[in-house]
Amino acid sequence: AQTVTQSQPEMSVQEAETVTLSCTYDTSESDYYLFWYKQPPSRQMILVIRQEAYKQQNATENRFSVNFQKAAKSFSLKISDSQLGDAAMYFCAYTLLYGGSQGNLIFGKGTKLSVKP
Amino acid sequence: DTAVSQTPKYLVTQMGNDKSIKCEQNLGHDTMYWYKQDSKKFLKIMFSYNNKELIINETVPNRFSPKSPDKAHLNLHINSLELGDSAVYFCASSRVRTGGTEAFFGQGTRLTVV
Numbered sequence: 001a002q003t004v005t006q007s008q009p010e011m012s013v014q015e016a017e018t019v020t021l022s023c024t025y026d027t028s029e030s031d032y033y034l035f036w037y038k039q040p041p042s043r044q045m046i047l048v049i050r051q052e053a054y055k056q057q058n059a060t061e062n063r064f065s066v067n068f069q070k071a072a073k074s075f076s077l078k079i080s081d082s083q084l085g086d087a088a089m090y091f092c093a094y095t096l097l098y099g100g101s102q103g104n105l106i107f108g109k110g111t112k113l114s115v116k117p
Numbered sequence: 118d119t120a121v122s123q124t125p126k127y128l129v130t131q132m133g134n135d136k137s138i139k140c141e142q143n144l145g146h147d148t149m150y151w152y153k154q155d156s157k158k159f160l161k162i163m164f165s166y167n168n169k170e171l172i173i174n175e176t177v178p179n180r181f182s183p184k185s186p187d188k189a190h191l192n193l194h195i196n197s198l199e200l201g202d203s204a205v206y207f208c209a210s211s212r213v214r215t216g217g218t219e220a221f222f223g224q225g226t227r228l229t230v231v
Contacts, residue, residue, distance in 0.1 A: 035219055039158075045207065045222035089158055100172060103148050103213035105220055107160040 006108035023092030123223035140208030
């Protein structure tokens with residue numbers, strides 16, 4: 001069975017600094033997607049970034065980038081120039097690209113990010 | 118123009134009652150889901166459904182049942198509510214069968230069973 005592990009329950013960063021959130025996963029599959037979702041206090045789940053496993057290039061979205069290491073099954077999120085609005089729970093998630101369970105997200109337990117002014 | 122909307126946002130009910138949470142998506146997605154987020158913020162899939170196939174997480178009690186009147190709706194029915202059912206329930210949708218993309222989530226329904 002696939003699992004997703006986020007080893008940092010809480011992280012803190014100074015405004016304008018850079019922070020990296022860790023995520024590892026376990027799977028025997030070769031075709032899958034990885035995601036980072038953000039959940040602010042409003043409860044809304046917001047997609048931050050997506051990575052297709054078959055792509056070697058790391059995904060970037062403005063201040064957000066990932067370090068995807070397929071062999072190591074690692075998928076960390078780097079937030080540059082942190083802003084107060086980045087404070088939220090961040091969830092790493094995995095889904096298969098094919099098969100009956102494709103699209104079903106498996107989540108890590110989340111990392112609560114605080115941003116200090 | 119909310120992409121995935123679920124109602125109600127908050128639901129407080131007594132043990133033993135039967136309740137429903139409604140979900141609608143206007144994205145034209147082929148697959149819809151229900152997720153449960155417990156008090157520790159852990160998110161777990163309950164169901165995924167397209168117009169041909171329902172996949173049920175084996176840990177979900179059979180008191181929970183999804184009902185889909187059409188492709189744009191997937192409602193969640195819960196019978197004989199228990200205290201442990203208190204959680205936030207999220208509906209989501211994605212375009213899986215025509216090329217997997219990310220899931221879009223509703224705003225969640227906080228269910229409190231008293």
